[in-house]
Amino acid sequence: MGVPRRLLGEGERVVVQLRTHGKALVAPVLALLVLAGVTGLAVALMPEDLAPVGWMALAILVAAGVLGWVVVPFARWRTTTYTLTSRRLITRRGILSRHGHDVPLSRIVDVSYQRSLGDRLLGCGTLQLRTASEAEPLVLPDVPDVARVHLMVSELVFGPQAQLAGGPR
DSSP states (O other), X not given: OOOOGXXXXXXOXXXXXXXXXXXXXXXXXHHHHHHHHHHHHXXXXXXXXXXXXXXXXXXHHHHHHHIIIIIHHXXXXXXXXXXXXXXXXXXXXXXXXXXXXXXXXXXXXEEEEEOOHHHHHHTEEEEEEEESSOSSOEEEEEEETHHHHHHHHHHHHXXXXXXXXXXXX
C-alpha cells in the first residue's frame, strides 16, 4: 500500500500511510446485495421458454452491474492512498492510469479538517491543506482518524518553526 520505499528520498521516512475510509465501500456492498436479490428473483420468475436467451441476458446484466457498481468502486477505494512522509504528502489514485500529487511540507501554510456528523460517527473526515502557491486547497476526502492525521501534519509543518519562535507547541 502507498509509496514504495525505493521512491523515497535519502533520509525521508514514512510517518503514516492511509487508504481512504472504508465508508466508500458501503454503497458497493449494498449494491451487491440488491443485485443478488434481484438476480435470485429474476431466476425464480423467468419463464422456461426464455431459458437460453434469458439466462445469457441476465448473466450479462448482472456482470455489468457487478463490474460497475461493485468492482470499480472497490478498485477505486483500493488504489487511493495518502502517504505522509517526513518531507512531503503524497497522494495516489487511479485504477488503470495512476494520478499522483506530491506536496512538500515546506510549502504548506494552512492545515484544517472538517467532520460532518456522519464522519464523526465513522471516525473519518476531510483534510484540507493550503500551500503558498495554490489558490485552492488540496482536499483529501474520507481520511481515517482525520484529527490524528491533522495533528501529525501540523507538527511536521509547524512544530520546529513554533519551537524556534518560542511559541507554544
